[in-house]
Amino acid sequence: MKIITRFPPSPTGYFHIGSARTALFNYLFAAHEGGEMKLRFEDTDTTRNKKEFEEDILAGLAWLGIPYTQASPLRQSERTDTYRAHLKALIESGAAFEAEPSAADPDTPIIRFKNPKKSVSFTDLVRGEVTFETADLGDFVIAKNLDEPLYNLAVVIDDHHEEVTHVLRGEDHISNTPRQILLLEALGFSRPQYAHIPLILAPDRSKLSKRHGAVSVNEYRNEGFMPEALVNYLALLGWNPGTEQEIFSIEELVRAFRMEQVQKGGAIFDADKLRWFNHKHIMLLSDDEYARRLLHFAGSPPPDKAIPLLKERAHTLREAATLLESGEFYFLDNEISYEPSLLISGAKIDAETARRHLTRVGEMLDDIPEDSFDAERVKDAVFTYATEEGRGAVLWPLRVALSGKERSPDPFTIAGMIGKKRTLERVRNAGALLASDL
RNA sequence: GGCCCUAUCGUCUAACGGUUAGGACGUGAGCUUCUCAAGCUCAAAAUCGGGGUUCGAUUCCCCGUAGGGUCACCA
Numbered sequence: 001m002k003i004i005t006r007f008p009p010s011p012t013g014y015f016h017i018g019s020a021r022t023a024l025f026n027y028l029f030a031a032h033e034g035g036e037m038k039l040r041f042e043d044t045d046t047t048r049n050k051k052e053f054e055e056d057i058l059a060g061l062a063w064l065g066i067p068y069t070q071a072s073p074l075r076q077s078e079r080t081d082t083y084r085a086h087l088k089a090l091i092e093s094g095a096a097f098e099a100e101p102s103a104a105d106p107d108t109p110i111i112r113f114k115n116p117k118k119s120v121s122f123t124d125l126v127r128g129e130v131t132f133e134t135a136d137l138g139d140f141v142i143a144k145n146l147d148e149p150l151y152n153l154a155v156v157i158d159d160h161h162e163e164v165t166h167v168l169r170g171e172d173h174i175s176n177t178p179r180q181i182l183l184l185e186a187l188g189f190s191r192p193q194y195a196h197i198p199l200i201l202a203p204d205r206s207k208l209s210k211r212h213g214a215v216s217v218n219e220y221r222n223e224g225f226m227p228e229a230l231v232n233y234l235a236l237l238g239w240n241p242g243t244e245q246e247i248f249s250i251e252e253l254v255r256a257f258r259m260e261q262v263q264k265g266g267a268i269f270d271a272d273k274l275r276w277f278n279h280k281h282i283m284l285l286s287d288d289e290y291a292r293r294l295l296h297f298a299g300s301p302p303p304d305k306a307i308p309l310l311k312e313r314a315h316t317l318r319e320a321a322t323l324l325e326s327g328e329f330y331f332l333d334n335e336i337s338y339e340p341s342l343l344i345s346g347a348k349i350d351a352e353t354a355r356r357h358l359t360r361v362g363e364m365l366d367d368i369p370e371d372s373f374d375a376e377r378v379k380d381a382v383f384t385y386a387t388e389e390g391r392g393a394v395l396w397p398l399r400v401a402l403s404g405k406e407r408s409p410d411p412f413t414i415a416g417m418i419g420k421k422r423t424l425e426r427v428r429n430a431g432a433l434l435a436s437d438l
Numbered sequence: 439g440g441c442c443c444u445a446u447c448g449u450c451u452a453a454c455g456g457u458u459a460g461g462a463c464g465u466g467a468g469c470u471u472c473u474c475a476a477g478c479u480c481a482a483a484a485u486c487g488g489g490g491u492u493c494g495a496u497u498c499c500c501c502g503u504a505g506g507g508u509c510a511c512c513a
Binding site for chain 1: 440441442443444445449450451452455460461462463464469471472473474475476477505506507509510511512513
């Protein structure tokens with residue numbers, strides 16, 4: 001039997017991180033079994049739906065790289081005839097009835113389900129046997145009228161028509177399950193397998209919501225997180241591979257995903273760990289691909305030579321853009337300027353000592369042929385001397401001379417990046433500053 | 439409050455009756471190239487409580503406790 005799962009968001013809000021994880025689990029489970037996940041929009045609440053939200057969800061799924069097939073029709077609002085037919089049948093068989101208007105809306109009658117008041121149990125794939133007494137539920141409302149079905153009814157009918165075999169959804173739906181089972185039994189449908197996955201929690205263990213910060217997929221996208229990282233992190237929130245592997249591509253997740261390894265308890269969303277995943281996935285990118293993605297955040301492309309440093313230093317694409325704009329690679333410019341006192345301030349040495357070291361270093365660097373002037377050669381040339389004379393005393397002035405900054409990459413790397421000519425220029429220039437100004 | 443679910447380091451989790459309770463994030467220390475970052479090494483850090491069952495419980499059962507979900511003419 002082909003496994004069919006579904007992802008049925010209601011377009012009443014932006015694509016939420018919890019929603020994204022539910023979609024991901026549905027996809028991973030179905031794909032692992034060679035099946036498919038069907039997308040449909042649950043838009044029976046016409047007052048709260050927005051086209052904009054539909055588009056956001058679609059864009060989010062595409063960005064994350066979570067594949068799906070579309071249910072047909074895609075929207076519940078396009079299925080009114082089907083619902084009406086089932087509703088009529090339910091009323092005719094006595095399983096449902098038109099009830100008196102309630103206090104909420106005194107003018108209109110509504111349709112309720114005649115509760116058989118029995119015990120319903122189902123086997124949840126992550127929790128095992130769950131039992132409810134449906135008498136507690138009363139004669140619950142299933143439609144406003146023949147043309148306006150409510151959630152529980154619509155879900156049951158849709159899942160049946162789309163031949164859904166497995167319903168994987170958030171734990172918040174567990175209490176809807178007995179209602180839906182009652183309904184599908186009355187309708188004569190077969191019962192799908194259920195699995196209720198734990199919720200994503202805020203740091204205070206409450207349900208993750210807007211007041212805790214970023215919750216929409218788009219916000220993470222805009223903060224410079226990559227889809228690979230978000231997918232990887234979300235998959236590991238509430239699921240584990242049973243091995244110690246942490247970094248996964250989505251293909252690897254499909255291969256490894258098993259329902260038995262899904263956690264029962266809720267999991268707190270940890271933004272720090274997401275950043276770590278993001279950095280790991282950044283390091284996996286080719287320089288070209290990295291530069292391409294960075295373009296969405298930075299006004300102009302980064303200097304080629306800066307890319308490896310950027311990948312290493314910034315955990316998100318936005319951080320990389322900020323670094324770029326804040327002058328992190330100032331040393332790549334043709335001219336640099338800085339306060340001369342900076343040349344000695346970090347190394348507890350006097351100007352004369354600094355000048356002497358720079359002069360000597362300049363001589364050593366001058367001996368390296370221009371065409372093999374790279375970080376490694378520079379280090380080889382200078383390091384023994386620096387160790388003998390005191391690394392701080394030699395390297396600090398050298399680094400400031402090359403970078404013009406209090407904090408920067410190491411001097412060897414910078415020298416390699418700017419080349420022999422500019423390196424020597426800057427070393428001499430720093431020496432001159434020390435001789436005259438200090 | 440009723441009903442349902444859950445419970446291992448601060449956090450994400452492994453250990454499906456027998457382990458010095460493992461890994462990862464974060465934190466601290468050290469190392470690496472002077473600063474910053476990255477990397478490496480080390481360290482601190484957990485089985486909610488009480489009863490059972492068992493030769494033996496993180497693991498199975500019961501009772502507490504705590505947390506969460508849900509009780510709409512929302513989904």
